[in-house]
Amino acid sequence: MKNLTFQVIAAVIIGIIVGMVWPNVGKEMKPLGDTFINAVKMVIAPIIFLTIVLGIAKMGDIKKKGWKSWGKSIYLF
Numbered sequence: 477m478k479n480l481t482f483q484v485i486a487a488v489i490i491g492i493i494v495g496m497v498w499p500n501v502g503k504e505m506k507p508l509g510d511t512f513i514n515a516v517k518m519v520i521a522p523i524i525f526l527t528i529v530l531g532i533a534k535m536g537d538i539k540k541k542g543w544k545s546w547g548k549s550i551y552l553f
Contacts, residue, residue, distance in 0.1 A: 495502050
């Protein structure tokens, strides 16, 4: 019961069953789903920005690491 994969699959199956039996429930929950998606979108940009900034900050001095590692990191992003 603590396996995340099992919980996700069970939630999908329960969602399909509820959607087939009570289709109006899905329509009533749309604002909640839209709010959740907007909250996720709002959090993604700062997380990506901070990940890049912290990655660059942890690389250290350019003279010690060399331009090659900086070039690789810029190429990957």
